[in-house]
Amino acid sequence: xxxxxxxxxxxxxxxxxxxxxxxxxxxxxxxxxxxxxxxxxxxxxxxxxxxxxxxxxxxxxxxxxxxxxxxxxxxxxxxxxxxxxxxxxxxxxxxxxxxxxxxxxxxxxxxxxxxxxxxxxxxxxxxxxxxxxxxxxxxxxxxxxxxxxxxxxxxxxxxxxxxxxxxxxxxxxxxxxxxxxxxxxxxxxxxxxxxxxxxxxxxxxxxxxxxxxxxxxxxxxxxxxxxxxxxxxxxxxxxxxxxxxxxxxxxxxxxxxxxxxxxxxxxxxxxxxxxxxxxxxxxxxxxxxxxxxxxxxxxxxxxxxxxxxxxxxxxxxxxxxxxxxxxxxxxxxxxxxxxxxxxxxxxxxxxxxxxxxxxxxxxxxxxxxxxxxxxxxxxxxxxxxxxxxxxxxxxxxxxxxxxxxxxxxxxxxxxxxxxxxxxxxxxxxxxxxxxxxxxxxxxxxxxxxxxxxxxxxx
Amino acid sequence: xxxxxxxxxxxxxxxxxxxxxxxxxxxxxxxxxxxxxxxxxxxxxxxxxxxxxxxxxxxxxxxxxxxxxxxxxxxxxxxxxxxxxxxxxxxxxxxxxxxxxxxxxxxxxxxxxxxxxxxxxxxxxxxxxxxxxxxxxxxxxxxxxxxxxxxxxxxxxxxxxxxxxxxxxxxxxxxxxxxxxxxxxxxxxxxxxxxxxxxxxxxxxxxxxxxxxxxxxxxxxxxxxxxxxxxxxxxxxxxxxxxxxxxxxxxxxxxxxxxxxxxxxxxxxxxxxxxxxxxxxxxxxxxxxxxxxxxxxxxxxxxxxxxxxxxxxxxxxxxxxxxxxxxxxxxxxxxxxxxxxxxxxxxxxxxxxxxxxxxxxxxxxxxxxxxxxxxxxxxxxxxxxxxxxxxxxxxxxxxxxxxxxxxxxxxxxxxxxxxxxxxxxxxxxxxxx
Numbered sequence: 001x002x003x004x005x006x007x008x009x010x011x012x013x014x015x016x017x018x019x020x021x022x023x024x025x026x027x028x029x030x031x032x033x034x035x036x037x038x039x040x041x042x043x044x045x046x047x048x049x050x051x052x053x054x055x056x057x058x059x060x061x062x063x064x065x066x067x068x069x070x071x072x073x074x075x076x077x078x079x080x081x082x083x084x085x086x087x088x089x090x091x092x093x094x095x096x097x098x099x100x101x102x103x104x105x106x107x108x109x110x111x112x113x114x115x116x117x118x119x120x121x122x123x124x125x126x127x128x129x130x131x132x133x134x135x136x137x138x139x140x141x142x143x144x145x146x147x148x149x150x151x152x153x154x155x156x157x158x159x160x161x162x163x164x165x166x167x168x169x170x171x172x173x174x175x176x177x178x179x180x181x182x183x184x185x186x187x188x189x190x191x192x193x194x195x196x197x198x199x200x201x202x203x204x205x206x207x208x209x210x211x212x213x214x215x216x217x218x219x220x221x222x223x224x225x226x227x228x229x230x231x232x233x234x235x236x237x238x239x240x241x242x243x244x245x246x247x248x249x250x251x252x253x254x255x256x257x258x259x260x261x262x263x264x265x266x267x268x269x270x271x272x273x274x275x276x277x278x279x280x281x282x283x284x285x286x287x288x289x290x291x292x293x294x295x296x297x298x299x300x301x302x303x304x305x306x307x308x309x310x311x312x313x314x315x316x317x318x319x320x321x322x323x324x325x326x327x328x329x330x331x332x333x334x335x336x337x338x339x340x341x342x343x344x345x346x347x348x349x350x351x352x353x354x355x356x357x358x359x360x361x362x363x364x365x366x367x368x369x370x371x372x373x374x375x376x377x378x379x380x381x382x383x384x385x386x387x388x389x390x391x392x393x394x395x396x397x398x399x400x401x402x403x404x405x406x407x408x409x410x411x412x413x414x415x416x417x418x419x420x421x422x423x424x425x426x427x428x429x430x431x432x433x434x435x436x437x438x439x440x441x442x443x444x445x446x447x448x449x450x451x452x453x454x455x456x457x458x
Numbered sequence: 459x460x461x462x463x464x465x466x467x468x469x470x471x472x473x474x475x476x477x478x479x480x481x482x483x484x485x486x487x488x489x490x491x492x493x494x495x496x497x498x499x500x501x502x503x504x505x506x507x508x509x510x511x512x513x514x515x516x517x518x519x520x521x522x523x524x525x526x527x528x529x530x531x532x533x534x535x536x537x538x539x540x541x542x543x544x545x546x547x548x549x550x551x552x553x554x555x556x557x558x559x560x561x562x563x564x565x566x567x568x569x570x571x572x573x574x575x576x577x578x579x580x581x582x583x584x585x586x587x588x589x590x591x592x593x594x595x596x597x598x599x600x601x602x603x604x605x606x607x608x609x610x611x612x613x614x615x616x617x618x619x620x621x622x623x624x625x626x627x628x629x630x631x632x633x634x635x636x637x638x639x640x641x642x643x644x645x646x647x648x649x650x651x652x653x654x655x656x657x658x659x660x661x662x663x664x665x666x667x668x669x670x671x672x673x674x675x676x677x678x679x680x681x682x683x684x685x686x687x688x689x690x691x692x693x694x695x696x697x698x699x700x701x702x703x704x705x706x707x708x709x710x711x712x713x714x715x716x717x718x719x720x721x722x723x724x725x726x727x728x729x730x731x732x733x734x735x736x737x738x739x740x741x742x743x744x745x746x747x748x749x750x751x752x753x754x755x756x757x758x759x760x761x762x763x764x765x766x767x768x769x770x771x772x773x774x775x776x777x778x779x780x781x782x783x784x785x786x787x788x789x790x791x792x793x794x795x796x797x798x799x800x801x802x803x804x805x806x807x808x809x810x811x812x813x814x815x816x817x818x819x820x821x822x823x824x825x826x827x828x829x830x831x832x833x834x835x836x837x838x839x840x841x842x843x844x845x846x847x848x849x850x851x852x853x854x855x856x857x858x859x860x861x862x863x864x865x866x867x868x869x870x871x872x873x874x875x876x877x878x879x880x881x882x883x884x885x886x887x888x889x890x891x
Contacts, residue, residue, distance in 0.1 A: 034779070035537075039700050042539040044780045046515035047530040049523065050502075062492060068499040069519040084495035087566060088485070122537050140700040176702050176822060183704060183823040224669070224851055224888035255489035256588055258626035336498060375815055378624070379631045380847075382815030382829045402820060404827040406849050456827035456849040456888055 004029050004051065007071055008153040008161070014075060015157045020057040020082045021093035023157040026293065027053040027071075028335045030150035031114045035122055037129055037143040045118070052335040057081040060089025067336045096319035096326040098296050100159040105290045106151075113147035113169050113194050121145055124199070128206045132175050135210040137217065139178040146170050147194070150334075152293075160295040167194025168286060168440050170430070175210040177217055184216035184401070187372065187386055189428030191440065193284050198427075212387060212399075221401040222388065224457035228365035229405060229450045230358055233424035235371050235385055236445030240276055240348045241431070242374040243381040243409045244269075245443070248278070248303045248311070249329075249341040249433075250318035252378070259378075260322075267309045270413040273351050276304040278313055280328065280344030286427050286440040287344035289331075294339055296328040303346075304413075315341050333436040340434055348445035351419035358418045358449050365391035366455055368403055371429070382406045404456040412450060420446035459603055462505060465528045467605055470507035470514070470535065474545050474604035476737060476776065477503045484594035485569045490577050492570060504776065505531045512538040513761075515780050542764035545604035551612075551734040551741050555727040558642045561595050561615035569593040576621055576647035583655050584625060587634075591621040595643070602739045610739040616730045616873075617643050619650055623658075632661055632844065633812075633831060636679070639873045641728040657811060657832060663843030665835035671884040673807035673862070674850070675800045680810035680833075681790070681880055682871035687816070688824045688854045689720070690785045693747050695758035695773075699766050702822055704855060705753050712751045715861040717793060720748040722757055724772065724786035730873040731787035738774035738781045745771045747788075759783045790877040793864025800863055800881040802839035808887060809834040809841060813850065824854035848889040857882050 004027040015023045029051045036044040054067035055078050064084030066077045125143045132141045151165040170191040177184050186209045192198035231239060246252070253259045280289050280298035289298055294316050301311045314322070315330035318341060330339035359367070367389045374383030388400040423446045430438020459475045466473035479501040486494040504517040505527050514535025518527045570593075577589045596616045603609050620637030634657040636650045676684060691697055698706035705713050724732045724742040735741050738760050746754040758766065759774030759781045775784035801809065808830070816828035830848040834841045858880075865879030 038696065042537065044515070044782075045534045045537050045539075046517070046779060047534055048517040049526070049530070050517075050519040052519060063494045065494060065496040066499075067496075069501045070499060080497060084497070084566075088492045088495050088570075090492070118534065118537055140702045178701070181704060183702065183820065185820060185822060224849065224886065256624075256626070258586075258588075262626070262628070336500070338494070338496075377631070377633055377814055377831050380814065380829055380831065384815065384827075401825075404815060404849070404851075406815065406829040408847065454847070454849060454888065456851045 004153055008155055011074060012155050012161060014078055018078055018082050020059050020085060022058040022095055025053060025055050025155050026335050027153040028150055030148060032148040033114050033118065034146040035125055037125055039140040040133065054335045055081040056338050057085040058093050059085035061091035061093050062088035065338045094320035095316040098316060098326060101295055102161045104163040106163060106165050111167065111194055112149045113167055113196050114149045116196055128173060131203050131206045132210040135214055137177045137179055137214045138175060138210060140176045142174040144172045154293060154295050156295060162291050162295050164291060169194055169196060169199055171199045173206060175213040177213040179217045182217050184213050186213035191286050191427040193286055193288065215399055216401060219399045219401050222366060222403055222455055222457040224455060226452045227455050228362050229453040230365060230367045231448050232369040233422060233445050233447060234426045235368050236348060236448045237426045237443035238371045238374050238383055240445055241343060241346050241443040242376045242383055244276055244413060245343045245346045246376050247378065247409060248313050250312050250314050250322060251341040254318040254321045263309065265309055268307055269304055269309050270307040270416055272306045273419050274304055274307045274416055275349035277302055277349060278343050278346045282345045285345045285425055285442040287442045292328040292330045293332045294330040296326045298328040301327045313341050313343065315339065331439060333439050337436050342433065342439055343441055345442045347425065347443060348419065348448065350421050350423040350446040353418045353420050355420060355447050358420055358447055359391055360394040362391045363393060366403060367391050367396055368405060372402060379408050379410065381409055405453055406456060407454050412453065415451045416448055417451055418449035422446045462524050462527060463603055463605065465524055466505060466507050469528065469532050470509040472508040472545060472605045474506045475503060477601045478598060480596060480598035482594060482596035484592055485566060485573055487573050487577060487591040490589050507531045507535055508541045509535040511540050513541050514538050543760035545606045546608045546739045547606040548608055549741060551610060552725060554725050554732050554734050554742060556614040556641045556732050558615050560643050561617050562597050564595055564643050572619060572647055576651055579651040580623055580654050584658050587623045587625050589621055589623045594618050608739050610735045612734050615641050619644050619647060621650060621654060623654060634658055639730050641730060660834045660841050661844035665843030665845055667808055667835050667845050667848055667887055667889055669887055669889045672887050673804050674882050674885040675809045676880045677809060677811045678869050678871050678877045678879060679812060681877045682875045684810060684813040684816045684826060684828065685854050686788055686875055688821050690788065691821055693756050695756040695762045695766060695783045698756045699762055704824060708753050710752055713753050714748055714751040714858045716751040717861055717864050718748050718751050718858060719791035721746045721789050722785050723789050729787060736772045736774040737776045740770045740772040740774060742772045757783045757785060787874050792866050792868035792878040794866050795863040797865055797867050797879050800879060801836055801841060804836040804839060807836045809836060826854060827851040848887060851886045
């Protein structure tokens with residue numbers, strides 16, 4: 001690997017020589033390894049190293065951005081970024097002020113998961129795969145493990161110079177069962193901030209997942225209509241992220257007057273019991289960091305407090321344009337992309353209800369657990385549960401085929417009328433926005449109850 | 459590259475080096491205004507080795523890290539899957555035009571003008587709309603060499619133009635948009651603008667549909683967002699080999715409506731999904747998948763084809779990893795019915811232009827369920843307005859078994875799907891009404 005530290009020092013001198021309103025640079029070196037099984041056969045195993053960087057310049061309110069793998073002739077790259085910004089710039093640059101930071105946030109490299117022998121990672125997947133394949137009627141399975149270690153240097157024309165490293169592990173397992181023409185699958189997705197022990201010892205959960213794929217073969221499909229729906233912590237966390245979280249990303253809002261009206265601070269979005277938070281300073285979660293990719297210190301941000309909209313997530317530019325404080329939420333998935341406003345660890349704060357309290361007065365409802373995925377288009381959201389059950393007369397009843405829940409964010413938030421006391425953070429999956437996917441994030445919630453939620457079905 | 463191959467051959471029985479280098483320049487508009495100009499330079503080298511009969515794999519962006527790359531690939535080969543194929547030896551490739559030097563010569567100012575013109579056209583129709591637009595040009599070179607003397611090279615240019623508009627009234631949000639791509643420069647924005655203006659026209663009023671079974675017309679963009687992904691997975695030779703494809707054991711059988719013809723085609727001139735060979739150096743070919751409703755073939759790379767005792771169809775794709783079968787461009791043959799004829803045939807029904815969340819269901823079984831992000835109510839043969847809070851649920855195989863009519867309006871949606879509108883007799887609709 002080349003020494004990005006040395007290049008970083010050179011660049012720091014260089015950035016001072018150009019006339020732009022602002023210039024920043026990211027340099028990155030990374031190592032990754034992955035192992036994937038499809039069925040009983042190993043499908044892919046590989047290792048990779050990458051080195052690259054980018055220069056971002058702002059002139060008269062517009063950005064020039066140059067990214068590269070080739071670290072030679074950096075002066076030309078800085079020049080190109082400045083020239084591009086000049087070409088596009090027609091207004092005034094606005095960036096919220098941030099005190100320049102010089103810091104190195106480095107973990108002990110002996111925790112680097114990429115350095116763990118491939119044999120050990122393969123053994124773990126072999127064990128999980130064996131567990132899955134003990135299930136009858138199983139057609140196939142998918143098991144994927146990936147890890148990464150990367151070191152990023154951020155520097156800007158105001159004198160910030162920050163070195164950070166981060167490690168990440170993602171594990172995804174799926175079991176596919178068939179009978180006649182029926183095909184059903186169950187999935188499990190989790191991750192950690194580089195701690196391998198967090199993906200070990202899950203044999204029992206894996207077994208239950210495989211069994212569920214088989215049980216789904218004979219499960220009925222729910223009748224499509226409105227239900228009272230109870231979400232488990234995983235799915236409620238996805239809901240907080242997808243349905244509401246993306247709306248509080250200010251880059252959607254800051255230059256859109258209509259949307260600014262919709263998202264006016266102080267507006268009532270839910271009941272008094274509802275609190276939603278984004279917090280990159282929580283320890284050891286996949287969405288945690290000390291500085292964002294604009295060198296802004298991370299902080300805890302209340303998005304909804306007692307049902308009222310009280311905050312939103314910012315980059316330096318969106319904060320300046322909206323006259324608010326930067327929150328440290330500008331993140332880039334890697335050097336090939338500029339930082340954009342993203343969530344970190346997003347969750348619904350726990351209240352006091354027990355799970356029994358939440359379901360006991362539901363005559364007919366749906367209990368949705370786990371997640372396949374979710375997307376949002378501002379006011380409309382769709383998210384799918386990996387596991388669902390009918391609730392009948394206050395009790396969990398029969399297993400259902402996977403359900404898809406959809407609705408309008410604003411009405412749905414208002415319809416949350418019970419929040420549990422059992423907060424759990426989910427580390428699986430990753431977030432996609434603007435082609436930058438999967439960004440490590442986490443989300444969480446206690447159990448929540450939503451009245452009048454539209455469930456897709458026959 | 460030759461040096462990497464030579465070093466790998468010293469340790470492994472067989473080796474293949476794949477290199478891709480690209481440069482892309484794009485101008486991006488936010489909130490109707492020019493906001494970003496990006497240029498992205500990428501280069502990477504992937505090494506696949508076969509050692510003691512097993513496959514190893516590594517990649518790097520560092521051209522000087524030759525020995526480290528070889529060492530990493532060899533390390534993974536210890537655990538790799540047994541290789542069942544041979545790298546292709548030197549062969550001739552079909553001549554497929556995918557490079558036009560004019561793309562690289564388009565000045566940034568011209569790209570800016572194109573984006574501004576597109577936004578101006580849309581704003582003159584609907585002044586309140588907020589557009590995000592992008593115009594991009596790219597140039598990529600691919601080179602593959604292997605230890606059996608195989609060698610392939612090609613260069614591809616891509617030009618693209620796209621826009622997404624949002625119109626917000628209180629908490630009501632409407633999203634419209636379209637894009638166009640080619641290996642040649644696009645000189646006008648008319649085609650994209652016309653589609654967006656049509657969407658805005660159809661969405662002017664709001665309408666609601668009852669929750670029941672209704673006839674549905676999927677526009678080309680509706681087909682792409684709702685129906686194609688499950689088919690791409692089902693026709694993937696790997697899914698078939700695993701026994702997870704619902705059509706895997708139905709070769710030659712009538713599974714779909716007899717009017718339906720589908721093929722995978724990386725050989726069409728100046729299309730971004732086209733190429734003379736796949737990422738393993740297998741020559742590109744057009745592969746028939748559905749012939750008059752019957753399942754005709756599946757898509758393979760070298761390894762999967764060998765395991766299935768068949769030939770690679772030239773569909774080996776690297777998405778940052780080892781080659782794996784993947785669709786290039788799915789093309790559905792057009793029919794003879796116009797879109798207007800389809801709509802005028804419907805007493806009460808739905809036109810789906812964009813379905814959200816369709817891919818979250820059980821993709822393998824073909825079940826889908828999604829929110830109609832952009833769709834229109836049809837009443838007495840006419841589009842009367844846009845529907846909201848509407849969800850549709852169905853199964854791709856049931857839906858495509860009986861198609862009332864196939865449109866004559868086939869067009870590209872993105873770079874990998876060309877399809878006409880499809881008129882289906884019934885689909886389950888749930889709605890807030």
